[in-house]
Amino acid sequence: MKLIIHGDLGRYYLQTLCLLFFPGAKFSESEEITASTPVVTVKLTTDDEGAQAEATVCIGERSVTRSHREPYTDLPKKKTENMAASKAFFDAAKKFFGYTPSWGIMTGVRPTKIVLDYLNSGMTKEQTVKALRNDYLVYHKKATLATDIARNESKIIKKYPLDTCSVYISIPFCPTRCSYCSFVSFTTKKLLALIPAYLESLKLELSMIKRQIEESGFKLKTIYIGGGTPTTLSESQLEDLLSYIDKLFDTSSLDEFTLEAGRPDTISAKKLESAKNHNVTRISINPQTLNNFVLREIDRHHTAEMFFKAYEMAQKSGIPCINTDLIIGLPTDDFDSYSYTLDKIIELDPQNITAHTFCVKRSADILKEEGLQIYSRENKENYEISKCVDYTQIMTKKAGYLPYYMYRQKNAVGNFENVGFCKKGTEGIYNILMMEEIHSIFAAGAGAVTKFVGERNVKIERIFNPKYPYEYLEQDRQLAFEHTKKVMEQFFAQNQ
Ligand SMILES: C[S@@+](CC[C@H](N)C(=O)[O-])C[C@H]1O[C@@H](n2cnc3c(N)ncnc32)[C@H](O)[C@@H]1O
Ligand code: SF4
Numbered sequence: 001m002k003l004i005i006h007g008d009l010g011r012y013y014l015q016t017l018c019l020l021f022f023p024g025a026k027f028s029e030s031e032e033i034t035a036s037t038p039v040v041t042v043k044l045t046t047d048d049e050g051a052q053a054e055a056t057v058c059i060g061e062r063s064v065t066r067s068h069r070e071p072y073t074d075l076p077k078k079k080t081e082n083m084a085a086s087k088a089f090f091d092a093a094k095k096f097f098g099y100t101p102s103w104g105i106m107t108g109v110r111p112t113k114i115v116l117d118y119l120n121s122g123m124t125k126e127q128t129v130k131a132l133r134n135d136y137l138v139y140h141k142k143a144t145l146a147t148d149i150a151r152n153e154s155k156i157i158k159k160y161p162l163d164t165c166s167v168y169i170s171i172p173f174c175p176t177r178c179s180y181c182s183f184v185s186f187t188t189k190k191l192l193a194l195i196p197a198y199l200e201s202l203k204l205e206l207s208m209i210k211r212q213i214e215e216s217g218f219k220l221k222t223i224y225i226g227g228g229t230p231t232t233l234s235e236s237q238l239e240d241l242l243s244y245i246d247k248l249f250d251t252s253s254l255d256e257f258t259l260e261a262g263r264p265d266t267i268s269a270k271k272l273e274s275a276k277n278h279n280v281t282r283i284s285i286n287p288q289t290l291n292n293f294v295l296r297e298i299d300r301h302h303t304a305e306m307f308f309k310a311y312e313m314a315q316k317s318g319i320p321c322i323n324t325d326l327i328i329g330l331p332t333d334d335f336d337s338y339s340y341t342l343d344k345i346i347e348l349d350p351q352n353i354t355a356h357t358f359c360v361k362r363s364a365d366i367l368k369e370e371g372l373q374i375y376s377r378e379n380k381e382n383y384e385i386s387k388c389v390d391y392t393q394i395m396t397k398k399a400g401y402l403p404y405y406m407y408r409q410k411n412a413v414g415n416f417e418n419v420g421f422c423k424k425g426t427e428g429i430y431n432i433l434m435m436e437e438i439h440s441i442f443a444a445g446a447g448a449v450t451k452f453v454g455e456r457n458v459k460i461e462r463i464f465n466p467k468y469p470y471e472y473l474e475q476d477r478q479l480a481f482e483h484t485k486k487v488m489e490q491f492f493a494q495n496q
Contacts, residue, residue: 001018001022001025001026001027001028001037001038002027002028002033002037002038002039002040003015003018003027003039003040003042004039004040004041004042005041005042005044006041006042006043006044007042007043007044007045007046007053007081007085008044008081009042009044009081009082009085010082013082013086013108014040014042014085014086014089015027016107016410017086017090017105017107018040018089019107019410019411020090020093020101020105020107020415021057021093021096021097021099021101022038023360023411023413024360024411025038035059035060035061036059036060037059038057038058038059039056039057039058039059040055040056040057040058040089040093041055041056041058042054042055042085042088042089043055044081044084044085046077046081049071049072050069050070050071050072050080050084051069051070051072051077051080051081051083051084051085052067052068052069052084053067053068053069053070053081053084053085053087053088053089054066054067054088055067055068055085055088055089055091055092055093056092057089057092057093057096062096063096064092064093064095064096065092066088066089066091066092066095068084068085068087068088068091069084070083070084070087083105083135086105087105087137090104090105090137099382100139101414101415102138102139102141102142102386102414102415103136103138103139103142103408103415103416103417104133104136104137104138104139105136105137106132106136106138107410108410110406110407110408110435110436111132111138111142111146111406111408111417112146112149112150112153112405112406112435112436113436114132114136114146115128115132115146115147115149115150116150116153116436118131118132119147119150119151119154125147125151128143128147129143129144129147130143132146132147141390141393142417145393145403145406145417145419146406148402148403149403149404149405149406149419152402152403152404152427153404153405153432153436156427156429156432156433157432157433157436160221160433160438160439161439162439162440162453162454162455163217163218163219164218164219164220164221164439165213165218165219165220165221165439165440165441165442166220166221166222166223166224166430166433166434166439166440166441166442167206167209167213167220167222167223167224167249167441167442167443167444168223168224168226168430168434168441168442168443168444168448168449169202169206169223169224169225169226169230169245169443169444169445169448170226170227170228170443170444170445170446170447170448170465171225171226171227171228171229171230171232171233171445172184172185172186172227172228172445172446172447172469173185173186173187173191173192173195173227173228173229173232173233173469174186174187174227174228174229174232174263175187175229175232175263175265175266175301176299176301177299178298178299178300179297179298179299180298180327180330180331180358180360182360182361183227183228184228184446184447184467184468185227185228185229186228186468186469191469191470192232194469194473195232195233195237196237197473198445198446198469198472198473199233199237199240199241201472201473201477202241202444202445203244204477205444205445205480205481206244206245206444207248208477208478208481209442209444210248210249212442212481212484212485212488213442216488216492218440220249220250220254221254221255221256221429221433221439222254222255222256222257222258222429222430222433223245223249223251223254223256223257223258223430224256224258224260224430224434225245225258225259225260226258226260227260227262229260229261229262229263229266230259230260230261230262231259231261231262231263231266231267231271232263232266235268235270235271235274238271238274238275239270239274242259242274242275242277242278242280243274243278245278246278246279251278251279252279254279254281255429256281256282256428256429256430257279257280257281257282258280258281258282258283258284258428258430259275259280259282259283259284260283260284261275261283261284261285261314262284262285262286262325263286263300263301263302264285264286264287264302264306264307264309264310264311265301265302265306267285267310267313267314268313269313269316269317272313272314272316272317272319273317275317275319276317276318276319280319281319281320281321282319282320282321282322282323282351282352282428283314283317283319283321283322283323284322284323284325284354285307285311285314285322285323285324286307286323286324286325286326287304287307287324287325287326287341287345288300288325288326288327288330289304289326289327289330289333289337289338289341290304290307290340290341290344290345291304291333291337291340291341292304293332294330294331294332294333294337297330297331297332298330298331311324311348311350320351320426321351321352321428322350322351322352323350323351323352323353323354323420323428324345324348324350324352324353324354325354325356326338326341326342326345326353326354326356326392327355327356327357327358328355328356328357328358328385328388328389328392328413328416329357329358329384329385329388329413329414329416330358331358334384335384335387335388335391338388338391339388339391339395342355342391342392342395342396343395346395346396346399349399351422351423351426352420352422352426352428353396353401353420353421353422354418354419354420354421354428355389355392355396355418355419355421356418357385357389357409357412357413357414357416357417357418358385358412358413359409359410359411359412359413360411361409361411382413382414385413385414385416386414386416389414389416389417392419392421393419396421400423400424401421401422401423402421402422402423402424403419403420403421404420404421404422404427404428404431404432405419405420405427405428405431405432405435406418406419406420406435407435437451437453437460438453439453440452440453443465444465445465445472446465446466446467446468446471446472447465447466447467447468448465449462449463449464449465450462450463450465450484451463452487452488452491452492454491454492454495455495459491459494459495461487461488461491463483463484463487465480
């Protein structure tokens, strides 16, 4: 598509807004305009009192133009000008498509972060909801959801001052690749053969992290083993890794120890027994959907029956918190099938349910298989997906779940959100701490990102581990450790 800008406006910011209505669009400066090329034109003019924007959305002979004026206030002028442009564009696109995205013009920023800023400035719940509606054109129900989540989060956040920390352990391997997945995960025989060497390197890195945590006086509060699918490891590999972690860190004193197992076809009673014996307190057993046809469509190599069996094993293992991940809007899924899935999951009564909205990222196989048309189905199906999202809110609330954390992703169908729901007192603590950037996270393994947090998430420093297991194996652990240590010392010297 083509984006034409007149005036001093950020191109990247406007492109992100365009994606709300043109999911997956590629922007080209040089593209020749044909009858099917979407063209968005935004003009900005300013005077002493405010910013005036005019936006036109046009495809072929059809076009809609809208304008918006935003007076200057005590906000930075740039912000006011962006707001004028985005509101003019939003109005024009809304009219053009006959569809209003429920998160309004809020893009590229976590809703709960904005809410926490509002609440911390002394605003009440009602004032915060109102501000989200006025400033970002967010629907009332979404503004309320974000505000409720942020208020719940603040109770947990208070318990984690800056001298606390978490450890993230990356196992970027899966038995096979699901077609919608964009996570870094390796499935080929050649890469899976690296697992034994990978685990040795990981253990070495963890021992260095342990030293770093001790030397710098951090109090370790949560550990999260994520993926990929950590239960891709064999029973003996998993036992070996968990017992190493258990000996290294005092796992019995942690507030939370998560094993994001995930795929039901990788779960066994023995793996769950190891997890329980080594103080894992939270585990994910993920169906995504309980519709076998949809599971086949998305190349997920298990059935609903395998999920129920794995779930029963997890319950018997005695691990206190079980999470189940679902995805709303999977290809070929519909409201009837999704609502059946959610009803069945609620019947099982897990402590946590995480409902994601389907999103297609550039690295997903499905995009290579189906091409950009995978995006074009989205606008048509927004209504169906919006029903699933609303159904999730209503049914989880009825069953006694609270929404406890939330994030949004670019290119999610209908621009909807991902929400974690929990039974009271079973919040996935790491999820909140990580998403809201509350404290430092020491991360081990390929693709892992260590994050140092100072001054309540104003200052953040990230250190990226190599993305691929073979690059990670080639890295000199001692040198990498010394680098992390140096960055950490400099960071905290400047940000205490
Ligand atoms: C790290 S991933 C995978 C966990 C585990 N390997 C599994 O597949 O069950 C965590 C969750 O993100 C969600 N997810 C992954 N890809 C997604 C996509 N393209 N759109 C929406 N949600 C997605 C899924 O619900 C998944 O369980
Ligand atoms: S969705 Fe989970 S199991 Fe499937 S490829 Fe991605 S990380 Fe692996």
